[in-house]
Amino acid sequence: MVFQTALYAIWRERSSRRHGGPWVTVEMLTRAIDKQIQNCISSLRYVFSHPLEGLRRRWFEVSYSS
Numbered sequence: 564m565v566f567q568t569a570l571y572a573i574w575r576e577r578s579s580r581r582h583g584g585p586w587v588t589v590e591m592l593t594r595a596i597d598k599q600i601q602n603c604i605s606s607l608r609y610v611f612s613h614p615l616e617g618l619r620r621r622w623f624e625v626s627y628s629s
Contacts, residue, residue: 568599597626 572595576587587595604619 564603565596565600568603569596572596572599601626 572592576592578584580586600622604622607618
């Protein structure tokens, strides 16, 4: 999920630059990728004892500790 999101964000930024759009800084691109991952995880509806139920908690622990 992270790889696909990062790849899409980089592709979109490259396309924007090629067509004369505004440039986005690395920090802004990183924040946009992080926000997209948070939104994807938040949109998942987990049932009891789902194998990925701790994913959201772990993502927030890792992303806010760095």
